[in-house]
Amino acid sequence: MQFSMQVIKTKKVLTEKLNELGSSLNLGLVPTMGALHQGHASLIKKAVSENDKVVVSIFVNPTQFNNLEDLNKYPKTLDADLLLISEISEDIIVFTPDVSEIYPETVIPKIYDFEGLDKVMEGEFRDDHFNGVGTIVEELLIVVHPTKAYFGEKDFQQLRIIQKLTEIRQIPVEIIGCEIVREDHGLAMSSRNERLSKEIRQKAAFIYETLKTAKNKFGTDNVLNIKDWVVNEFKRTNDFELEYFDITDVETLTPVTDKINNIKYRAFIAVYVENVRLIDNIALN
Structure with a gap:
């Protein structure tokens, strides 16, 4: 399937492309793990409406899975994802790195002090999950340097932790929380x-x-x-x-x-x- 939008696999090429655009543009980032649905689409549409350019990342991050079976079962639907994105805008940059691009040496997360935000609820049942989330989000924020980054409120604990991450790492970005999108009968889209x-x-x-x-x-x-x-x-x-x-x-x-x-x-x-x-x-x- 052919798409006219740019699909980039390496940090080097992504950095070169973003440098070409210049630093004066408002740049939006929507980090995803793919298997996109209308919840993701709502984030991307909001990002497109509020920025001059948008980067959507698609990367199934191994360090935020506690269960190997869950990681292996996570759906990989890149063609369908690219189609959904292209229907919103052909002007979006899609970043789809391999695991070795994000973790060139060892596939282990960084360790963060999220001041207790990561110790309750999800953190109580998923050891190191939020260290994995923090590792990939910090990497994306550093590579892309977005003006704004968009996250769904379905993962509200994750949203708060990412806000804390930008505070403790002093990353100059506005984190935008977006309302939960639900199926017709109320189930949160996932x-x-x-x-x-x-x-x-x-x-x-x-x-x-x-x-x-x-x-x-x-x-x-x-x-x-x-x-x-x-x-x-x-x-x-x-x-x-x-x-x-x-x-x-x-x-x-x-x-x-x-x-x-x-x-x-x-x-x-x-x-x-x-x-x-x-x-x-x-x-x-």
Whole structure:
């Protein structure tokens, strides 16, 4: 399949191309692992609307997978991804490096101090995951030097950690969080959804419905009662296994037991269904 947009595989060629464009342009970056869907498309469209030029990276980053089976199963759909991108704009630069381009010596992540943001929720169940995320995002930010970089709020913990990364590494970029894009029945869009059976994919609306009810309860009920209610809701279903449900302070991501006025809170959930792990979250106030 032929595309007129530029598909670049090496950091050297990417740097040369970006240098040709000059430093005065507003440059947007959308980092992805491919298997693109309409959630990714919304990030790319926003980036195109706000910048003179956009780089979309497609790289399945091995250091953020704790499970080798998950890494091996991650779908690689480059032709379909390029088609989706080209339908948004032919003027986008697509960066598709090999693993050896990003990790020329050893495939290991850098170690970061994210001041506790990485120790809760996803970090509790996925050792070193956020070190892997930080490693690839820092590399992309250094190579591309974007004005703005775009990340979906479905991975809200990741978004906060990337904001912290740019702070501790003093990388001059604006990190833009973009709203979660959902399927018609409410399931948050994810590349993993393709691994679900059609019937379960419809039933998985249960996850978002649970979050919405928890949000309604947050106005009148206490945190511990809401958490108990969520746990009991999942015990009543045979299709879904709850890994965690937490309500946290948005800034620190610290799980809370009591509400404090003027603090923003968010509810986070991770669920297994048909051996596929799904995550979601919702703003509570």
